Amino acid sequence: MPTQDALLYARHIEYRSHQIDEVLSELGYDTLLIHSGCPEMHLFDDQHPPFRAHAPFVACVPEPHTPDCLLEFRVGRKPRLWFCQPEDFWHLPPSPPAGWWAEALDIEIVKSPTDWHEVLRKSRSMSVIGRERDLGDLLHDGADLNPSRLVARLDEGRTRKSAWERECIARANDLAARGHAAAAAAFESGASEFEIHLAYVAAVGQDPGELPYNSIVGLNEHAAVLHYQVRSPQRPSRDLSFLIDAGASVFGYAADVTRTWTQPEHSSFDDLIEAVDRAQMRLCEQVRSGISFVDLHRRAHLAMATILEQAGVVNMSPDEMLATGVSSYFLPHGLGHFIGVQVHDVAGKVSPSGQSLPPPEQFPALRLTRDLEPGNVVTIEPGLYFIPMLLDKLRASEFSKQVDWRVVEEWQPFGGIRVEDNVLVSEAEPVNFTRQAFGELA
Numbered sequence: 001m002p003t004q005d006a007l008l009y010a011r012h013i014e015y016r017s018h019q020i021d022e023v024l025s026e027l028g029y030d031t032l033l034i035h036s037g038c039p040e041m042h043l044f045d046d047q048h049p050p051f052r053a054h055a056p057f058v059a060c061v062p063e064p065h066t067p068d069c070l071l072e073f074r075v076g077r078k079p080r081l082w083f084c085q086p087e088d089f090w091h092l093p094p095s096p097p098a099g100w101w102a103e104a105l106d107i108e109i110v111k112s113p114t115d116w117h118e119v120l121r122k123s124r125s126m127s128v129i130g131r132e133r134d135l136g137d138l139l140h141d142g143a144d145l146n147p148s149r150l151v152a153r154l155d156e157g158r159t160r161k162s163a164w165e166r167e168c169i170a171r172a173n174d175l176a177a178r179g180h181a182a183a184a185a186a187f188e189s190g191a192s193e194f195e196i197h198l199a200y201v202a203a204v205g206q207d208p209g210e211l212p213y214n215s216i217v218g219l220n221e222h223a224a225v226l227h228y229q230v231r232s233p234q235r236p237s238r239d240l241s242f243l244i245d246a247g248a249s250v251f252g253y254a255a256d257v258t259r260t261w262t263q264p265e266h267s268s269f270d271d272l273i274e275a276v277d278r279a280q281m282r283l284c285e286q287v288r289s290g291i292s293f294v295d296l297h298r299r300a301h302l303a304m305a306t307i308l309e310q311a312g313v314v315n316m317s318p319d320e321m322l323a324t325g326v327s328s329y330f331l332p333h334g335l336g337h338f339i340g341v342q343v344h345d346v347a348g349k350v351s352p353s354g355q356s357l358p359p360p361e362q363f364p365a366l367r368l369t370r371d372l373e374p375g376n377v378v379t380i381e382p383g384l385y386f387i388p389m390l391l392d393k394l395r396a397s398e399f400s401k402q403v404d405w406r407v408v409e410e411w412q413p414f415g416g417i418r419v420e421d422n423v424l425v426s427e428a429e430p431v432n433f434t435r436q437a438f439g440e441l442a
């Protein structure tokens with residue numbers, strides 16, 4: 001009996017092969033090769049960051065950390081994986097593919113990345129995805145490297161997730177939820193950013209190099225640094241707030257989750273977190289097939305502006321704050337993005353037929369501008385921040401008088417708030433993988 005994973009993966013690779021066959025026939029190629037990549041050394045060095053396979057490879061093969069492999073698609077044939085298992089006493093060679101996923105592919109084990117070159121020379125019209133530097137010999141026969149039309153079509157194929165991909169993202173959320181619970185407990189017990197980070201990775205059970213992105217672990221005003229990258233080993237003397245944006249990875253599929261916390265004595269900031277959390281849940285409910293993500297982003301601005309007005313930070317109506325750009329001083333990033341084998345997954349700013357869909361001028365950071373479709377998985381991550389650089393600009397603007405700067409100054413040391421979930425667009429109700437994961441944990 002094949003396991004559930006074997007069935008889901010077999011259907012996934014069938015779905016992917018079918019998409020790829022169609023694209024190859026249309027563009028006049030008989031073969032597509034997708035390389036998994038090679039580690040890239042630091043300049044003038046023999047050391048490299050943790051290896052991560054190219055995303056188009058991971059979108060087909062559940063081996064996100066194995067270099068020098070080549071996946072071969074030929075129209076009408078089962079995909080073949082040239083799996084490189086080098087004889088290497090410096091590193092542990094990867095185990096040969098076996099079991100549940102290997103059955104869905106033709107597997108050829110090679111001992112060196114050049115072994116497959118000869119075998120593949122017979123193709124007449126070949127397209128290749130990879131880096132020129134890694135593939136030199138393969139490209140001598142006139143193969144097209146990363147042809148833009150083909151890449152665009154592969155990207156488009158990744159926007160609607162198969163049941164296998166949904167399962168991986170859901171499981172990644174289960175892992176992330178465990179990490180978030182451990183991080184919240186560490187914050188409560190007085191841990192530093194670095195100690196919280198360690199508690200997170202221990203609970204998730206993944207090395208930082210396996211996580212889909214560099215975790216953001218910020219105490220107090222560090223919560224206002226959108227991609228805060230430092231992990232201070234010192235707990236600050238004031239105990240105000242904590243923002244953690246950290247994910248997990250399952251067969252290369254990402255979870256991207258943010259939560260914000262405070263200590264019980266800061267009840268007015270806690271009320272603000274609660275208000276953002278409630279607004280975020282209402283936005284998640286609106287993740288429906290057919291809705292424009294740009295419209296949803298505007299609704300997020302209105303929701304955050306409502307909170308700013310009710311909290312007495314800005315004395316303007318939410319509509320005015322949106323129209324004048326005042327809400328963007330407090331929410332300078334986009335509402336969310338596609339998520340998959342890349343945390344900011346591809347094709348967010350093109351239409352299904354490949355037309356460019358740039359974000360409106362007012363929202364340059366918005367990473368998703370499409371109408372949503374069943375099978376899309378998106379993040380919903382509204383936030384409210386007190387970012388000194390932007391507050392200085394607001395203070396110098398004509399809207400300064402409408403801001404209660406005493407309230408702003410009171411909250412600035414708390415940094416900011418973000419709440420982020422991963423949500424599947426379905427034919428009917430949205431599926432919130434993150435809330436489900438936290439629910440199961442409880």
Ligand code: GLY
Nearest residue numbers: 213245256381420
């Ligand atoms: N973790 C980065 C983001 O939320 O997009």
Ligand code: MN
Nearest residue numbers: 245256257420
């Ligand atoms: Mn995030």
Ligand code: MN
Nearest residue numbers: 256379381420
């Ligand atoms: Mn995100």
